[in-house]
């Protein structure tokens with residue numbers, strides 16, 4: 001069934017594991033993720049960005065997720081990823097999403113609180129939960145380009161005040177991750193001291209980690225081997241994600257790793273089978289690659305297998 005994340009996060013917090021939040025854009029991605037979750041008996045969050053809604057049209061994604069829910073009795077959260085204003089959050093809430101993110105992290109502290117509170121009031125009235133973000137991730141945050149230099153990590157005391165004043169259900173924090181396939185110039189490094197402080201102050205409260213793809217070298221290499229050009233890509237090492245789940249991180253966002261897996265499989269298929277022009281063949285292999293990536297994440301990184 002379609003559920004909110006409230007109960008899922010409680011169990012994940014206590015069990016020190018995380019729920020995977022996977023970005024969805026089309027049928028093959030949704031099916032690959034859901035097939036993996038079924039096999040691992042894991043709850044999942046399917047998240048839709050503004051770009052995904054623009055690409056697939058909102059009604060199509062909603063209906064595809066409904067079809068996935070008919071296909072399984074797994075708990076599935078339908079979440080808006082990086083909602084930039086009240087309007088898009090309201091639209092998704094009215095559309096039947098069970099969770100929305102209001103990302104006002106690029107506004108001032110007070111404006112972030114004000115906008116988040118407005119979304120929380122509307123959402124809670126309809127039984128929908130809200131994620132907000134405090135602090136800035138380095139790199140591209142949807143349309144807002146925040147240079148690495150200006151990236152500001154989440155202040156632990158502000159996090160407490162933010163949660164108290166907004167009543168928001170979960171909080172995305174900035175501790176050194178960033179979106180996309182180029183997360184670190186040198187060695188990967190996250191501010192675990194800061195995370196521990198935040199999780200100590202916000203005892204029992206679910207935190208969210210964005211920009212949490214690992215950018216597995218074998219998939220980058222496969223892309224590059226079959227005509228791609230993705231040099232210098234680097235993500236968050238898996239042991240850091242496992243460690244984050246020990247300190248209150250209950251939701252781990254993954255998009256880039258799905259993109260890499262699907263692209264690697266499709267590139268390989270098109271190269272190895274040049275006579276094929278049936279999209280089902282390469283899209284089917286792309287879907288299998290998504291499933292394998294999500295199986296790996298759930299079983300070996302998130303730790304949410306058999307947690308129903």
Ligand code: G3H
Nearest residue numbers: 023049051052142179255
């Ligand atoms: O945070 C961004 C997600 O990876 C979604 O990306 O806005 O290109 O759909 P998108």
Ligand code: 13P
Nearest residue numbers: 180210211212213255256
């Ligand atoms: P990645 O780019 O690391 O997959 O992060 C995705 C994300 O945070 C979506 O909100």
Ligand code: NA
Nearest residue numbers: 080081082101
């Ligand atoms: Na999100």
Ligand code: ZN
Nearest residue numbers: 179210211253
């Ligand atoms: Zn994000």
